[in-house]
Amino acid sequence: MRSGYSVSGYTPMRILLLLLISISLAAQDSTRGQRRGGPPSGDPNRRKAFLADVMASQLSLSKEQRKQLESILDKASASAMPLQEEIMKARSAMREAVKSLKPQSTLDVIQTQIGGLHSKVAAVEAKTYAEILQMLTPEQRPQSDMAFSMIGMLTIPPRPSSSHR
Numbered sequence: 001m002r003s004g005y006s007v008s009g010y011t012p013m014r015i016l017l018l019l020l021i022s023i024s025l026a027a028q029d030s031t032r033g034q035r036r037g038g039p040p041s042g043d044p045n046r047r048k049a050f051l052a053d054v055m056a057s058q059l060s061l062s063k064e065q066r067k068q069l070e071s072i073l074d075k076a077s078a079s080a081m082p083l084q085e086e087i088m089k090a091r092s093a094m095r096e097a098v099k100s101l102k103p104q105s106t107l108d109v110i111q112t113q114i115g116g117l118h119s120k121v122a123a124v125e126a127k128t129y130a131e132i133l134q135m136l137t138p139e140q141r142p143q144s145d146m147a148f149s150m151i152g153m154l155t156i157p158p159r160p161s162s163s164h165r
Contacts, residue, residue, distance in 0.1 A: 044077055044081065048070070048073045048074065048077055051073060051150050051151075052066065052069055052070050052073055054150065055069060055132075055146075055147050055150060056069060058143060058146050058147075059136065059140050059143050059144065059146075059147065060140065061140075065135055065136070068135045069132065069135070072128060072131045072132055072135070073128070075128075076124055076125070076127075076128040076151065079124045080121055080124045080125075083117050083120050083121050083124070084121065086117050087114060087117045087118065087121070090110055090113050090114045090117065091114060093110055094107065094110045094111065094114065097110060125148075125151045128151050129144075129147065129148045129151055132144065132147050132151075
């Protein structure tokens with residue numbers, strides 16, 4: 001007799017994890033096309049404003065800090081968006097190369113290009129976070145982890161609407 005409860009080889013922790021993933025996927029499907037509680041998709045300016053609002057609230061920023069934050073986010077967006085456009089073009093090229101049965105060496109070149117672009121986006125995110133940290137007071141810095149995770153939302157391209165899927 002085996003120790004521990006399991007159903008068809010699944011431990012209770014694994015069952016719980018699968019259940020949580022299922023619930024999450026179901027929630028995403030049920031809200032597809034509806035945006036609630038997250039950054040607006042589409043317009044990068046609305047996304048920046050949303051992120052600035054949330055960060056300003058979470059970090060208790062002064063009006064001057066809020067202006068600095070908006071400037072930092074504008075700079076980050078201006079740096080990241082051209083990179084994201086290049087990533088989207090390179091991914092499209094990858095898709096076409098795969099569909100055309102191009103040799104692996106061709107796919108490797110495109111993948112290296114995509115990886116280099118993602119690396120540049122990560123550098124923009126790190127620089128942005130460093131700039132935000134520099135403008136915060138020592139009392140605000142402990143809450144800054146949330147800001148770093150949100151910067152990624154600024155540098156991702158808008159999701160295509162459901163009509164383009």
